[in-house]
Amino acid sequence: MSHSEVAILGGGPIGVEAALACVERGLSPKIYERDTIGENIHKWRHVRLFSPFCLNSSERGRQKLAGGGRSLPKDDSLLTGSEFLDQYLKPLASLPELADCTVERTRVLNIGREVQLKGDHIGSRKRSESRFRLLLESHGTQRIATADYVLDCTGTFGNHNWLGNGGIPCLGEDDSLQQIRYDLPDILGTDKEEFSGKRILVLGAGYSAATNVVALAELAKSDSRTQVDWVTRSFAERPLTPIENDSLNERDELTSQANQLASDPKSVVNWTPRWVVECLRLTKESNDQIEVTLSSGNDEQRKTLTVDRIIANVGFRPDRSIYEELQIHECYATQGPMKLAAALLGENSADCLAQASHGALTLQNPEPNFYILGAKSYGRSSRFLIKIGLVQIEQVVFGQGMRDRGARVYR
Numbered sequence: 036m037s038h039s040e041v042a043i044l045g046g047g048p049i050g051v052e053a054a055l056a057c058v059e060r061g062l063s064p065k066i067y068e069r070d071t072i073g074e075n076i077h078k079w080r081h082v083r084l085f086s087p088f089c090l091n092s093s094e095r096g097r098q099k100l101a102g103g104g105r106s107l108p109k110d111d112s113l114l115t116g117s118e119f120l121d122q123y124l125k126p127l128a129s130l131p132e133l134a135d136c137t138v139e140r141t142r143v144l145n146i147g148r149e150v151q152l153k154g155d156h157i158g159s160r161k162r163s164e165s166r167f168r169l170l171l172e173s174h175g176t177q178r179i180a181t182a183d184y185v186l187d188c189t190g191t192f193g194n195h196n197w198l199g200n201g202g203i204p205c206l207g208e209d210d211s212l213q214q215i216r217y218d219l220p221d222i223l224g225t226d227k228e229e230f231s232g233k234r235i236l237v238l239g240a241g242y243s244a245a246t247n248v249v250a251l252a253e254l255a256k257s258d259s260r261t262q263v264d265w266v267t268r269s270f271a272e273r274p275l276t277p278i279e280n281d282s283l284n285e286r287d288e289l290t291s292q293a294n295q296l297a298s299d300p301k302s303v304v305n306w307t308p309r310w311v312v313e314c315l316r317l318t319k320e321s322n323d324q325i326e327v328t329l330s331s332g333n334d335e336q337r338k339t340l341t342v343d344r345i346i347a348n349v350g351f352r353p354d355r356s357i358y359e360e361l362q363i364h365e366c367y368a369t370q371g372p373m374k375l376a377a378a379l380l381g382e383n384s385a386d387c388l389a390q391a392s393h394g395a396l397t398l399q400n401p402e403p404n405f406y407i408l409g410a411k412s413y414g415r416s417s418r419f420l421i422k423i424g425l426v427q428i429e430q431v432v433f434g435q436g437m438r439d440r441g442a443r444v445y446r
Contacts, residue, residue: 042169043188046067053408082115169181
């Protein structure tokens with residue numbers, strides 16, 4: 036066991052922290068990252084985190100960096116994505132213990148078991164008698180790697196949901212991808228020209244949508260031609276429901292600003308609840324504009340908007356194609372691991388900060404020694420916090436999860 040090999044998929048904060056924990060445990064980790072360390076965070080580098088640095092970093096990581104003479108942010112610092120990368124995650128990945136652990140620009144295409152097929156030894160410890168077999172691709176060349184354990188820390192960012200009625204692609208969505216952003220563009224910075232003076236449709240009722248709406252309203256102060264249509268699927272008095280006595284001041288302030296913009300008839304934001312997208316069509320006059328058909332959901336009412344850009348903050352989903360040859364028990368609603376999904380259903384607080392990890396057993400699958408950690412363990416749910424992923428690492432690497440390889444049968 037002391038030199039068991041662990042394949043870690045994804046070089047984000049959970050993947051890097053998991054690798055460091057594995058080294059401390061005496062295991063041999065290898066991080067496979069399809070781009071570079073922290074690439075997904077780099078894509079929203081301008082956004083400030085709601086939660087303080089102490090909740091987004093492990094005590095192990097902080098001690099390692101401080102012991103090497105590196106100056107760290109204060110525990111209560113609210114870092115931007117860029118600051119978190121430069122001041123913590125990248126230095127962590129560069130530690131001597133991890134220097135040879137990371138394989139960048141390498142995609143994991145599929146995972147299976149040596150000699151076994153998906154239907155062999157269903158839910159049995161016998162599956163752990165064969166090593167995992169990973170099909171990798173780097174610079175157009177494929178190769179095979181093996182491992183005793185696999186920790187899938189790939190997250191969900193980049194695998195967006197669709198914006199159409201019922202969660203499926205709306206008519207014309209594929210043809211309009213050049214005019215749609217599913218992320219958090221740097222509206223006041225590098226992406227300013229893409230949105231300045233344009234009519235923008237924002238879809239979604241979460242904090243990502245609120246962040247974009249507030250930024251667009253600020254942009255409109257410097258270019259009065261900028262218009263914002265904000266459409267949400269559910270009917271409510273306000274786009275976002277405030278959390279009573281919210282301990283995260285930045286989140287509370289964002290909620291207040293977004294709701295104020297939606298309710299003020301004099302603001303640049305036109306908020307319309309209870310509408311869904313039926314169809315997108317590039318206009319005949321200009322392929323840069325999109326004609327958007329909205330409905331009240333049951334087709335009783337319809338209306339059309341012509342916009343220049345769409346920001347669809349409709350959430351993300353896990354990429355499950357990686358492990359389709361393994362025995363994974365998924366929730367039919369969230370697509371996260373079934374045991375964890377069931378445990379999460381029992382939480383009733385609206386504040387994601389109040390949640391706790393539910394233990395290594397909830398992360399187990401019928402496939403022995405395969406764990407989904409981090410945001411991907413929550414499936415389509417957006418309630419995940421980095422602090423939960425850090426606890427998951429401790430529970431799996433040092434707890435029941437990886438203590439006795441192959442000795443458990445899925446129940």
